[in-house]
Amino acid sequence: MLRIQNLSKTYPSGTQALKNVSFDVQDGEFMVVIGLSGSGKSTLLRCINRLIDPTEGKILWDDVDITAAPPAELRQIRRKIGMVFQQFNLVKRSSVMTNVLSGRLGYANPWMSLIGLWSADEKKRAIDALDRVGIADKAGERADALSGGQQQRVGVARALMQEPKLILADEPVASLDPVLSHSILQYLEQLNKEGITVICSLHFLDLVHRYATRVVALKDGVIVFEGSAQEIDRAKFKEIYGEEAQEVRAASL
């Protein structure tokens, strides 16, 4: 179980991105985080694997305090948390294979990995991961030769290499068209069904309804809603997205 307790983040610039955020995520949940742009979704997800250090508060994962973990322990924790990004964040000039293998860095022999040597087992794992997302044939290509949807599948495969117990997905489909969006989210859903907890930020409510087992809504760094997707009625919607955004958002539903 992941417990987020009184989490606050103030950037050096003075922006307070998260204000006293607390919620729990049970194992096996598909938790979706929604909120307007700038509401703090990315900040929240990055705090969980400490790509960003929170200013205050605690994150407990199976009673281990992530926020207090020293560097070596933090790396052990991170390798169990896969992450998928809106911009895919692949190394564009590297091959698909190398990108996927890099998901294994937390497990690999550090010296071997530095000279780019990977064991046969790790290579097989990478091919299997690519196979799961249906692009094993692209292993040798440069990452930037792939389409957006394919790149995000590589992103998912990279996360799979970590044998994660938790996947953080920060707007994983915001750069993709609706059809691709569903295919990527279906992979995440599949993984979720296999027991991996997923925390995912999303923009479109139809996707939220379709995939979320639970929803947390942020507004200006504060949790304004926590519950199931079905509970988001017109009033709640207004509260989360504001009066003006209503029509735009409603139109996209």
Add this chain to the structure above:
Amino acid sequence: MARKRRKSAPPACETAMTASSKPTISALPAALLSALLPGLGQFSARQRYRGVSIFIGFLILTMMTLWYADPRWYFSPVLVWLWNIWDAARQARSQKNGFLLPVLVGLIAAYGIGWQVLQIDFSTADMNRATHILRPMLRPDFIQERRETNEMWVEIFVPCGTDVPTARHEMDGKVAIATPDCAAVLETVIVNVSGMWPNAETEILWETPIGNARMLGGNEDAMLVQNTDENGSLTVLIHVPSLALAGAPDPTLSLGHRVYFNQHRPIGGYELSFVGGEVLKGALVTIAMALMATLFAIILAIPISFLAARNLMSGNPVTMAVYVVVRTLLNILRSIEALIIAFIFVKIVGLGPFAGMLALAFHSVAALAKLYSEVIEGIDPGPIEAIRATGANWVQVVRYGVIPQIVPPFTAFTIYRWDINVRSATIVGFVGGGGIGFLLIELIRISDMRGVSAVFITIAVIVIALDYFSAKVRERLV
């Protein structure tokens, strides 16, 4: 210069201003003011920019003509001054007025004066001279027929001193004699050689004691060539070359100079000519010089580039200050041509490729560091973040997140720099930096136009080949 005026106050802008603000002065006083001080009338008529521009333009034009001090151009400021008076009156009456006349006058003056300053004189381009220079260039001196040489010499003392030995030399059945045994510069000497190959062209050449060759034909600018008779003998009258003592430590000292007789005959096949060999050697030196300079530059430029990368240094005021200082230094260094740096290094370490290499390295450090730092600034933080998120340690993040992003562009820029350095290396050679450039200057000095053309061709081939190669590599990397 007149154009400048137009830029700062385009006519279109003037009309707009005229419409909006009413002049406060009538035509006559405005004209008088402008007669007194160009632009003042316009200025008083609320045409501030126009007034100031006219004043500055008039000043520049006047100074230019006075500096050149050619009375033929004095008309131009006068014309502009007159126009300015007329313009002031028109401005005071809110009438539109263009800038055509003064701009035209200014341009004509600038053009005319420029023409004279540059001493443009097409009549000096003499067709005969051009042919004389260019014809040998059609036969670049790369390869020659393989041939054997029959060489003979006799020693003559210049100038005369006491105890001058007899100017007679015997060797392999050949005899060469000079009469008299000694002579002063420009005096006549009769030389005779026998026992050479019969009926063969013989080059006759002067060599000073310090090893400088002087030609004896034409006005000492062409090889003297004579034929031997059927017995292999030859007698010819020569003048001691005017430059026989040039470069001699003590021109009054009587020393032995040699007159050489060289015969050649083909023995079939071709070989690299002497100059061709030198050209190839020079080309190798130049490429190596550029390569070494680039390697040295890389070693220094990489650490410097990190200091010059804004995204790495903007964290706190101290590093930011370092960034600003490093960037400024790089910009200053980069603006100094390698050629100029070469002059300085030639003074410090002496003539030769080492000086050239240092100069190129110096310039390249600045250029590469700037390019590298831009690559670093352009690193996508996304993949780095993604790799950190997998639990990778610091070194692994650099290896998998940073290096793949910077190595290809670094390599591309470096090869590009090497390419540039090869070109610069030829130029740097001109001032003593060694390599093919140095050879070129030497060949031009001795008017060996066939050698010069061999150098031209070699440089062209190298540059084109390297250009192609570096473009190909960059295409693959970027």
